[in-house]
Amino acid sequence: MQVTSQQFKRKAAEALANPQLRKALGNLRARMVSGRARSLLELENLEQIREAAKSARDFALAHLDHLLERFELNACARGAQVHWAETGDEVNQLVLEIARRNAVRKIIKSKSMLGEETGLNHYLEAAGIEVRETDLGEYIIQEARETPSHIIAPAVHRTAEEVADLFQQKHKLPRKTDIGEMTREARMVLRPHFLTADMGITGANFLVAETGTSMIVTNEGNGRMTTTLPRVHVAIAGIEKVLATLEDVAFILRLLTRSATGQPISNYLTFTTGPKQAGDKDGPDEFHIIIVDAGRTRVLASDLRAALRCIRCGACMNHCPVYQSVGGHAYGWVYPGPIGAVLTPAYVGLDNALDLPNAATLCNQCGVVCPVKIPLPDLMRKLREQQVERGLRPWPERLTLKLWAWAALRPAAYAWITGMLARIGRWAGGSKRLIHKLPGGAAWSRHRDMPAPSGKTFRELYRHRR
Amino acid sequence: MNTRDRILARIRLALDRGSATAQSESAAAVRDRLDNHPRGPSPARDWERVPRFRERCFSLSSTVEGIARLEQVPGAVARYLGENALPLACVCWPEFSRLEWAAAGLQVEARPATGEDAVGISGVFCAIAETGTLMLLSGPDSYATTSLLPETHIAVVPAARIVRSIEDGWDLLRNERGALPRQVTFVSGPSRIADIEMTLVLGIHGPYRVHVIVVGG
Numbered sequence: 001m002q003v004t005s006q007q008f009k010r011k012a013a014e015a016l017a018n019p020q021l022r023k024a025l026g027n028l029r030a031r032m033v034s035g036r037a038r039s040l041l042e043l044e045n046l047e048q049i050r051e052a053a054k055s056a057r058d059f060a061l062a063h064l065d066h067l068l069e070r071f072e073l074n075a076c077a078r079g080a081q082v083h084w085a086e087t088g089d090e091v092n093q094l095v096l097e098i099a100r101r102n103a104v105r106k107i108i109k110s111k112s113m114l115g116e117e118t119g120l121n122h123y124l125e126a127a128g129i130e131v132r133e134t135d136l137g138e139y140i141i142q143e144a145r146e147t148p149s150h151i152i153a154p155a156v157h158r159t160a161e162e163v164a165d166l167f168q169q170k171h172k173l174p175r176k177t178d179i180g181e182m183t184r185e186a187r188m189v190l191r192p193h194f195l196t197a198d199m200g201i202t203g204a205n206f207l208v209a210e211t212g213t214s215m216i217v218t219n220e221g222n223g224r225m226t227t228t229l230p231r232v233h234v235a236i237a238g239i240e241k242v243l244a245t246l247e248d249v250a251f252i253l254r255l256l257t258r259s260a261t262g263q264p265i266s267n268y269l270t271f272t273t274g275p276k277q278a279g280d281k282d283g284p285d286e287f288h289i290i291i292v293d294a295g296r297t298r299v300l301a302s303d304l305r306a307a308l309r310c311i312r313c314g315a316c317m318n319h320c321p322v323y324q325s326v327g328g329h330a331y332g333w334v335y336p337g338p339i340g341a342v343l344t345p346a347y348v349g350l351d352n353a354l355d356l357p358n359a360a361t362l363c364n365q366c367g368v369v370c371p372v373k374i375p376l377p378d379l380m381r382k383l384r385e386q387q388v389e390r391g392l393r394p395w396p397e398r399l400t401l402k403l404w405a406w407a408a409l410r411p412a413a414y415a416w417i418t419g420m421l422a423r424i425g426r427w428a429g430g431s432k433r434l435i436h437k438l439p440g441g442a443a444w445s446r447h448r449d450m451p452a453p454s455g456k457t458f459r460e461l462y463r464h465r466r
Numbered sequence: 467m468n469t470r471d472r473i474l475a476r477i478r479l480a481l482d483r484g485s486a487t488a489q490s491e492s493a494a495a496v497r498d499r500l501d502n503h504p505r506g507p508s509p510a511r512d513w514e515r516v517p518r519f520r521e522r523c524f525s526l527s528s529t530v531e532g533i534a535r536l537e538q539v540p541g542a543v544a545r546y547l548g549e550n551a552l553p554l555a556c557v558c559w560p561e562f563s564r565l566e567w568a569a570a571g572l573q574v575e576a577r578p579a580t581g582e583d584a585v586g587i588s589g590v591f592c593a594i595a596e597t598g599t600l601m602l603l604s605g606p607d608s609y610a611t612t613s614l615l616p617e618t619h620i621a622v623v624p625a626a627r628i629v630r631s632i633e634d635g636w637d638l639l640r641n642e643r644g645a646l647p648r649q650v651t652f653v654s655g656p657s658r659i660a661d662i663e664m665t666l667v668l669g670i671h672g673p674y675r676v677h678v679i680v681v682g683g
Contacts (some may be wrong), residue, residue: 027664048507055504059499065477066496079644084470134672137661154660160663183659183667190671195581210500211646221614221657221672227649228610239473244499250632251506261660265521268672269652276648279606281578283648293473301480390556 001119001147004019005332005344005353012359017327020340024159025327028150033317035262036369042264043254043434053255054373056248057309060240061300067209068291074212078274080287088118088294092095095120095201095234096127098288102232104129104198110216110226111135112203113151113312114292116334120201132193132224136186149328151335152260152314157327166453190222200226200284202271205256207289211273214289216255219267227272233284235272238425239296240308246271252311256372259313260350295347304379307342309372316366316376331356338366338376351392357383399433418457426455486568486573489531505633515595516683519628526655526674527668532625532683540570542679543587547572550675552618558587560607562622578609579616586612586673587620592627592635592676597654600678613653618674621653625683633673 004415072082085091121131133142137154148154176182204214214235217224258265276283317323317337328336335345341356357380366376407414428435429452438445483489533542555573563576578608579586591603600621613619657672
C-alpha cells in the first residue's frame with residue numbers, strides 16, 4: 001500500500017471536520033471498549049494469563065529461526081508448499097506465479113493485513129485476475145475503492161447510510177437500510193463467488209511450529225470457505241506470526257478475541273495443516289504458505305522488538321484518544337493507532353512517517369490494554385528520540401533546540417535571556433496576567449490563554465528569598 | 467544463499483547467536499517446548515461440563531436440547547425444523563445415514579452440502595464446555611460443507627464427548643488420532659458480523675442458526 005503518513009496533520013484535521021466519521025467512530029468506542037472490559041472480567045487470573053502470553057510471544061521471537069525451521073519441516077511433511085519472501089513485491093510475484101501455474105481466473109480473499117502491506121489485490125487485478133474480498137468490512141472498502149481504517153473492523157469509518165448507498169449503486173438492487181437486510185444481500189451477492197473461485201488467499205493469525213499449521217480467527221465463515229472450497233489455497237504470514245505449540249495458541253486466544261471484540265471466543269477458529277488428504281471430500285489440492293520478512297528482521301534487530309509480539313487485536317487503537325478522534329486513514333498506511341505509530345515507521349522508514357510517533361498523548365491507555373504488554377508509549381518515545389538523533393525534525397524545531405542548548409551551556413546568558421522573557425511576558429500579560437496570543441504558538445493559544453510569568457525568573461526569586 | 471537462508475541468517479544476526487553454544491541451546495529449548503507442549507494458565511473451572519456447555523451455547527445464540535439416545539435424533543430434528551418453519555430436506559454426515567429419518571418425516575441424504583442445501587446435520591469430534599464450542603475435524607466422512615454452506619446447522623454432540631477446554635480437545639486429538647487432520651475447525655454459534663456500525667448481525671456467509679442436540683448425559 002502507498003504510504004501517505006506524511007500527510008497525517010492534514011488528514012487528521014479533515015477527519016475531525018467530518019461528522020459522518022465521528023458518528024461511526026462513536027460506535028467503535030461504545031462497543032469495543034465496553035465489550036472488552038466486560039468479557040475480561042471472566043478471567044480472574046487475567047494478569048497471570050497476560051504475563052504468560054507475553055512470555056510465549058517472547059519465546060517465539062527469541063527462537064524465531066528454529067521455530068520457523070520446525071514449522072517449515074512439519075508443514076512440508078504434510079504436503080504444504082512453503083515459500084519465503086523478503087519483500088512485499090516478492091510476495092505479490094509468488095502469489096501471481098502460483099495463480100498462473102494453476103490457471104486461476106478468480107480469487108476469493110479472507111482478510112489479510114499483510115496483503116494490504118504488499119498491495120496484493122491491485123497487483124493481481126493488474127495481471128487480469130479477479131480478486132474478491134469476502135470479509136464484509138473488506139468487501140465494503142474494496143467496492144468503495146478505499147483502504148481499511150481499522151485492523152479488525154476495516155469499514156468502521158462508514159455509516160450504515162453510506163453502506164446502503166454503496167450497495168444500491170454496486171448491486172443494482174433496491175436500497176436497503178436495515179443492517180440485517182444489507183448483510184443478507186451481501187451474502188447473496190458473494191455466495192456465487194465462493195462457489196466458483198479457483199483460489200483462496202488468507203492471512204494467518206498464527207503459524208504453529210509444532211504441527212506446521214496455519215490458523216485464522218474469523219466470525220463470518222468466509223475464512224472457512226476460502227480455505228475449503230477453491231482448489232488452491234495460499235496463506236501469507238509474517239515471520240513473527242509463529243507460536244511454538246497448539247497449547248500456546250489455545251491460551252492466547254482467550255485474550256485475543258476478548259481484547260479484540262469482547263467475545264470469549266470468535267465464531268470460527270480454523271487450523272489448516274496441508275492440502276486435501278486421500279479420501280477427503282473437500283479441501284484444496286494445493287496449499288501454499290508464504291513466510292514474509294518485509295521489514296520484520298530489521299525490527300527484530302532493533303530496540304522496537306517488543307512490537308513484534310503484537311497479536312493484532314486492535315485494543316490499542318480502540319482505546320486511543322487520538323484514534324478515537326481521527327480514525328485510521330489519517331495514519332496513512334496499513335496499521336493505525338498506537339501499534340501503527342510504531343510499526344509504520346519501523347516498516348516503511350521513520351522519514352516516511354515522521355508525525356506518527358508524535359501523534360499520541362503518551363497517556364498509556366494502549367500500554368494498559370495490550371494483551372501482550374507491548375510498552376507502546378516507550379516505543380513511540382524511542383522513535384521520537386531517533387527523529388532527533390537523525391536530524392529528521394523540521395528546521396525551526398532543530399534551530400530552537402540548538403539555540404536552547406547554546407544558552408543552557410552558558411549560565412550567564414541563560415539568566416539574562418530568561419530574565420528578559422519573564423519581563424516581556426509580564427508586560428504582555430497586562431492587568432489580567434494572561435497572554436492571549438503566543439508569538440510562534442498561535443495554534444496553541446487559539447483556544448486557551450497562557451498565564452503570564454510573574455516578571456522574575458526562578459533564580460532571581462531564589463536569590464531574593466535566601 | 468537463497469531467500470530462505472538470507473531471512474534465517476538475518477534472524478540469527480538479530481538474535482545475536484554468534485556462538486555454536488547459543489545456537490544449540492536455542493534448538494534445545496525449542497525441542498523441549500514442542501515435545502512437552504506445556505499448557506498456559508487457564509481461568510478457574512468451577513463448573514460442571516455439560517451444564518456449562520449448554521449455558522455457553524445459549525450465550526453464543528446457538529440453541530440446545532438434550533435427548534437420551536441417538537435413535538431419538540430424527541424426531542428431535544423434525545421437531546426443531548417444524549417449530550422454526552424450516553425446510554425438511556437435509557444433508558448429513560454418513561455416520562447418521564442409518565437413522566430412521568423418513569419415519570420422522572424428513573428427507574435426509576448423506577452427502578456433502580452444496581450451495582442449495584438448507585439444513586446440514588453433522589457430528590463433532592468433541593465439544594468444548596468452556597466456550598460452548600464444537601470441534602470438527604476434516605476427513606472423508608466429516609464434510610466441512612455440512613456445517614458451512616446451509617443456513618441451518620444441526621450438530622449432534624454425545625455428552626461424553628464434551629471436554630472442558632480447547633487444550634483438552636488437543637489432548638484428545640493427540641491420543642485418538644496422533645496427527646492433525648487437514649483442518650480442525652472450532653465452531654462457536656452461528657456466523658456473525660458487526661462490520662456495519664458495529665451492529666451485531668447473526669448469519670453472514672456461514673449458517674444463520676446452530677442447533678445443538680446433546681445425546682445422553
